[in-house]
Amino acid sequence: MPTVRKGIFVAVCILALIYLFHSRQPATIPGAPGFRPVTKISEEEQSSLKQQRTDRANARQRHALSFGNAPLRNRLRYQFPYDLRSRFPAYIWQTWKYDPSSMWFTDSLRESEASWTTLHPGFTHEVITDDVQRHLIMYLYASLPDVFEAYDSLPLAVMKADFFRYLILLARGGIYSDIDTVALKPAPYWLPDELDRSRVGMIFGIEADPDRPDWHDWYSRRIQFCQWTIVAKPGHPILRDMVAYITEEALRMKKAGILKVGKMDTTVMEFTGPGAWTDAIFRYLNNPDYFHIAPGEKNITYEDFSGQTGHRKVGDVVVLPITSFSPGVGQMGAGDTDDPMAFVQHRFDGSWKTDPSL
Template sequence: MLFAVIALISLALAVRYLFHNSNATDLQKILQNLPKEISQSINYANTIQSTDSDLVQHFEKLAQEIRHQQDVQAKQFDKQRKILEKKIQDLKQTPPEATLRERIAFTFPYDSHAKFPAFIWQTWSNDQSPESVQDIKGMWESKNPGFAHEVLNHDVINALVHHYFYSIPEILETYEALPSVILKIDFFKYLILLVHGGVYADIDTFPVQPIPNWIPEELSPSDIGLIVGVEEDAQRADWRTKYIRRLQFGTWIIQAKPGHPILREIIAQIIETTLQRKKDDQLSVNLRNDLNIMSWTGSGLWTDTIFTYFNDFMRSGVRGKGHMEIIP
């Protein structure tokens, strides 16, 4: 429209000039051609405006294509970075004289000030219906939006163990040697938390409150590396018939940062016990007795490992907050 207005003003000035410098005949001719001149001026202005609009659209499309290319390149760079980091990690070699615990610590280092990863890990077997598993999965996800939630079957678990621990053959040998699915699942929960951290929860558990609320407000998450719950604080005289320890910590729900020393220690102990049993041809035990499971891979060994960690911490003379929280 701006071009049309300018054209009309120019035309008016031309008419005024000709009016003063031309005779009546010339003026009549000009007036006759006036509608044609106005139409041409308007059409020219519309053509210019249309061209400008097409040019703007072209630039917008070009900008979108550039942004898309930048996003694709950024994803490719990130993927290449991860591949390069993995190759660098693979090239790192522990000293030949390194112990099992040192190799685990080297491969899966612990950062006490890191954040708790937003992962939820659960396992299930074919004995459970898909509907019930989905219901439980939905409860965890509704309480914890934004968390990555994985429910893994035995085939996936087996693949993950071989993927993450190919550089520590003792772990693979132990996993294969464990004589039951229950023992393998116990072992796996420590392994997956060692690698990724987050929350492991048995498939028959459900959240009473969101995971971020598990840490009391007066405590900083950077001061805590592991959260466990009390499985039993036995008051009965015959507690030994059902539990390994009078005060026993549960393994049905664990929250941890990757590489936590307690995870490293319990994994090492399970390896040592299992490989010794294999060497002595004593892998076949009565697994219908829960106490055998508790002492091999379960809450009994878990409790002893935690208390040993506490005792070592106390003996170290270090003062201040520890890196573990117990939920009643």
């Protein structure tokens, strides 16, 4: 009996060893379908990861290519995002044919140009020459070639100067002011102390408020906002809209063969100047994407700014009265240069650059 039990025990042990041995073997044998050595598995995983990386790179490239076909305003928004909470950059931008260090820089402009540096010691003050303008726009808008094409195609220097102010403020922000303006007060004092700067993205002033029946004989709009001095944070939607509008109009006329002096179907005022600028501002102030406009609610019009004598904040923009950037004109309610609201004086000496083609 003990011998039988011992034999059974030995048999069970042998069967258990056989089971354990076979359970540790691969399900397939070398050469059988589906067999993958460890080194082969590693190679396939690496190949798969490489393919995944290639696929992702191709997807990014396809996205970039398709993004190039997106509406210009969307591409501008992506390239130059708007952050209302940021600070106003401490830049002062001006343009002229010559650099202030040049012997050709106009003597009559030296006092006005120097006023900006004197009153803004902590700011970077740049006077951009015509030649530098072109290269700077090429650099800043390298990913938006249609914008540079539009700029480079403009037939008049004054148009390029107009376009440049919107382009540089959209990309870099700060203060733009014509070379023939005089700073009367430092920019940090243009807003009242109690106004939260983190809730303001742009500052501009009223150029004209002609409360008379024949206003259209003298100005392009009943209320006209000046663009010889603008303060903005980079990426502001008004600037984005203005850049897109000028680009689209320029390329349209170029394609039609009329982007030439004497052939354009729009004037400088309506294309790049105060008329177009004023329209862009009102488009923004009445855009339901940025402002809550209840059904039946009255749009913002010239009536909301006519006769204005102090600061007026609408959303993230502050509108200054005519005195702020046009003191001493002696009309339309403008105060003198010693008025507390007088910030910048425009001398109208050279903003049109004495362009011989005009």
